[in-house]
Amino acid sequence: MNFLHIFALARKEFLALMRDKRSRIIIIVPPIVQLFIFGFAATYDLNDVPVAVYNEDSGGASRELLARIEGSPHFSILHKISSDAEISTLIDTRKVLLVIRPGQRFSADLQRGSPASLQLIIDGRNSNTAMIALNYLRNVVLDFNGEWQREHGQTGPPVKLEMRAWYNENLQSQWFVVPGIVGSLMLVVTLLVTALSVAREREQGTFDQLLVTPLRPVEILVGKAAPGIVIGLLEATLIIVLMVWFFDIPLRGSIPALYLGILLFLVATVGVGLMISSICVTQQQAILGAFLFIVPAVILSGFTTPIANMPEFVQWLTYLDPLRYFLVIVRGVTLEGDGFVLLLHQFWPMAIIGAVTLVLAGWLFRHRMY
Amino acid sequence: MNVRLRRLWGMIRKESLQILRDPSSISIAFVMPVMLLLLFGYGVSLDAKNIPLGIVIEQPDTAAQSLAGAFDRSEFFLPQRFAAIQEARQALAERRIDGILWLRNDFSGRLLSGGEAPMGVFVNGVDSNQANITKGYIQGTWLAWLQHFAAARGQTLDLPVSMEQRVWFNPALSSHLFLVPGLIAIIMTMIGSLLTAMVVAREWERGTMEALMVTPLHMGEMLIGKLIPYFVLGMGGMLLSVAMALFLFDVPLRGPVWLLMLCSALFMLVSLAIGLLISIVTRNQFLAGQVALVVSFLPSFLLSGFLFDIHSMPAWVQAVTYLVPARYFVAILQTLFLAGPVWPVVLLNAGAMLLMLLIFAVLVVKKSYKRLD
Structure with a gap:
């Protein structure tokens, strides 16, 4: 050479x-x-996911949960609706990704100690976005549950999940x-x-x-x-x-x-x-x-x-x-x-x-x- | 036949032969779309399963084994046992496992004495999206086991608030149902912008454009004659993709076919106009290829909402996405395939494409007078 x-x-x-x-x-x-x-x-992270709320419950508990969702950087509540028909309009036209609907008896059920149901309707057109948004929401609900049980003297789940991510700590x-x-x-x-x-x-x-x-x-x-x-x-x-x-x-x-x-x-x-x-x-x-x-x-x-x-x-x-x-x-x-x-x-x-x-x-x- | 039409036909014939005789344009027009569809339909998936999970149980008794068993049975995990946490950490560092479930030796003791038993979970966070999905699956498995554990002891586990989720349009949340329709936009961009830009730039680079200029062809006839074969090629690629989506990947088409065709034709024209504009401005194959890649192919992949959610991008990047025609077409595709003809979505996005078409067409005509330099 x-x-x-x-x-x-x-x-x-x-x-x-x-x-x-x-x-x-x-x-x-x-x-x-x-x-x-x-x-x-x-980025797969979601910020300010547009959300509509259909709240038929008049109690304070649903308001507290919704305030937590609003407070999270991942969601922003853009619409408050009051009929079934609006759900499909908002989701079909992609104005919102997610409709959160606490049931009529949400606060009452919570006070009585029976499971209160929180209905979620989500646009699955982009399945990954939908899955991530549901994950974020699950975390908010789990936190709410934990705090509710502590405040009301109920015992929490017997096994506590302690999750940590390595290398990319904040994911x-x-x-x-x-x-x-x-x-x-x-x-x-x-x-x-x-x-x-x-x-x-x-x-x-x-x-x-x-x-x-x-x-x-x-x-x-x-x-x-x-x-x-x-x-x-x-x-x-x-x-x-x-x-x-x-x-x-x-x-x-x-x-x-x-x-x-x-x-x-x-x-x-x-x-x-x-x-x-x-x-x-x-x-x-x-x-x-x-x-x-x-x-x-x-x-x-x-x-x-x-x-x-x-x-x-x-x-x-x-x-x-x-x-x-x-x-x-x-x-x-x-x-x-x-x-x-x-x-x-x-x-x-x-x-x-x-x-x-x-x-x-x-x-x-x-x-x-x- | 009248003279004009004959001239036009001659031009179309020449362009078509040029496409058919070059193996590289055939592969971009036919091999690449099929390869992309197969890769995205079968190969690429965001749905995690068989996540390799290391399980460390320091005191293997009934309760700990039962919790670990829940992970053994889950379809999402592929558990491996490790004797000590150090070994599991090493395996995580060597990328042999993606997460660790660690039950310390006081686990059962604290569980049975009615306290809160901690279950330690570590996940490799490098791929943050997968780590989030893994965390979700671990939470799900944990909740299911809690319920099972309570039921076995004659209790019920009442969570204060339970989520009832209903997913519209794609209930199983399978990622190929949204990836495959979006891919049509990418395949058409490839044919319309990249291939067209390269082929027309070659004409400039080799000087055959000058030869064409001395013919009686008008500039308009030249452009139309060049565009028609690529338009046909692009629509062919689209039909092939739609056929594969419907019959191979079982993607539903909930909107009318004619609307899909109309919107696709509109998008194809926008792509072609961009391709032509690139070739006219660069007049060089290397540059045309690079520019087409940077301004049309990559943005249609990353800035169109095909893979990444536009809404979560910073405001200035969102502003950039309005300049990407694929953004409008991907929105139409995902809606027409999965949701049906939602007119506000279709009309708004089609209108945006029409506006872009007009702007680019004016630019092409302005830049493409017969000129030597």
């Missing part, structure tokens, strides 16, 4: 990418804008999602940069010229891989700094372990990108090919939906996805405080994916003729 050759090619690749002002902007600005918009948008969605965005953005940028590198030369016919230069295929491979890895490393550093400073995501684990993960992830991504690039004949095919990889890779990585919930067959597919391992590393280092030992099983699969795809890409350089 001649490092001068590699350096010259890498330099040329950088120039091809950075010479155009609009390309420079497109590599730097959109990822940052996305980090900010999606960092705030992508903030942002702590989970923002490190995931870091991985997804790196995947998109690096893959698009490398996927175009060979396809652009193929489309313009300069790749044949490159093949007849004294450069050996290994040198072409390394020279083509270098810009993606360098840009990826810089981009990762920038995003991680923003993540820690702006979103206040903790960085509890080992930073060298994080960077080893970033490097291996970039090698794997660049390998996939170069492989796509050497199969494709035109830039359009390369971009769409990269897209065909990016979309399932993000969906199967556990970025927004857990891998454990997928059917077994699909879970096997996720082992081919470098982002899957990298997300465990980012979340492990930021939230769980992991070091090298706990992340060992995330490192080597990415190294294997990188090695296999790079070898295939190098082979395709010479054997894909058209």
Whole structure:
């Protein structure tokens, strides 16, 4: 391997990418804008869920419970209604997600000590939102129950539930999602940069010229891989700094372990990108090919939906996805405080994916003729 | 045939052949939608089951075993026993389990003496949404066991307030019923904006646009000729998605089919206008691809209400979502499929799409005069 050759090619690749002002902007600005918009948008936490109340009970107990619901940051009572017909109007038109209806005998039942029923009608169009809202409400009702029993000298349930969350103590969605965005953005940028590198030369016919230069295929491979890895490393550093400073995501684990993960992830991504690039004949095919990889890779990585919930067959597919391992590393280092030992099983699969795809890409350089 | 129509037909024919002959546009138009539908219909789910739960019982007697047994029998959990809390903590750190149930050695003693016996639960909070769902299931299992425990001793467990919940439109709360209809918006965005932007940008980049300019084609004919094949492709993708939703995933369609078609056609036109505008502004495939990804594909995924609830976003992000056409279409889709023709929802959102269409159409026409540079 001649490092001068590699350096010259890498330099040329950088120039091809950075010479155009609009390309420079497109590599730097959109990822940052996305980090900010999606960092705030992508949350499963619910705030100010619009609620309507249909209270047929005249006692004080229902008012006290409703005041508690109103006091929670998750709900805001927007409508007070007094007929059945209004329930369906409000829910159908999505004016409210939830109608709370204490029964006519709510307070009376409570005073007598028999179970008082609280009816809830909820819009299930978005099932996840519905489930989360019901969970919040259950917590409010459980608190109310506990306090009522204490105040009225009744015995509480014989077993008390003491729940605590580790690593993300307040269960903030942002702590989970923002490190995931870091991985997804790196995947998109690096893959698009490398996927175009060979396809652009193929489309313009300069790749044949490159093949007849004294450069050996290994040198072409390394020279083509270098810009993606360098840009990826810089981009990762920038995003991680923003993540820690702006979103206040903790960085509890080992930073060298994080960077080893970033490097291996970039090698794997660049390998996939170069492989796509050497199969494709035109830039359009390369971009769409990269897209065909990016979309399932993000969906199967556990970025927004857990891998454990997928059917077994699909879970096997996720082992081919470098982002899957990298997300465990980012979340492990930021939230769980992991070091090298706990992340060992995330490192080597990415190294294997990188090695296999790079070898295939190098082979395709010479054997894909058209 | 009159000359104008023949010119238009020639343009349509050329565009269609271009789509059909390039394997990459075929895969975006047909392979990708099927893959997305299968992934979201079968693969991706927000409904947790078989949560690996570590159980530590320091003093295994009847009461503790009975409580742990309730978790063994639940379909939501996959319990594993650990001898000591340290081992369970280690397993949680290594991500082998997602939660720990810890019954300390004074558990039964405090339970039988009539005090409050503490049941310690730790969950891995990294995935906060799953952690919340897990907490909900643990609460449910705990309440069911309390009732069982009271009944076994001839008592009834009376909670002061009990919740009776009725879920409309999706009583089983299964997530694929809301993910699959929303996906139609994403598939159509992909064909309408991403594919169109790329293909038209290529024409600029390669200079064939200039070749087209010297033909007698008017700019309007050129645009319409380019759009019709992609419109057909996009509506084809939509029909395929609707068919798969209805027959493969058993999603109900409670609104009229014609209304669905009409709204989809409207959304398709908006997507196409955005795609054209991107290609005209960038005139470069790499840029067009990137811009289409950033301004149309990703927002339709994350800012449309497809996955994340718009109402809970900060006010400034909510303001941004009004610029995302998929937001209006996803609202219509979820309503038409699960709830039925709720006219206020349909008309309001369709009106917003119509307004966006007009704005983008004006922009496209303004930007796309025949020009060389």
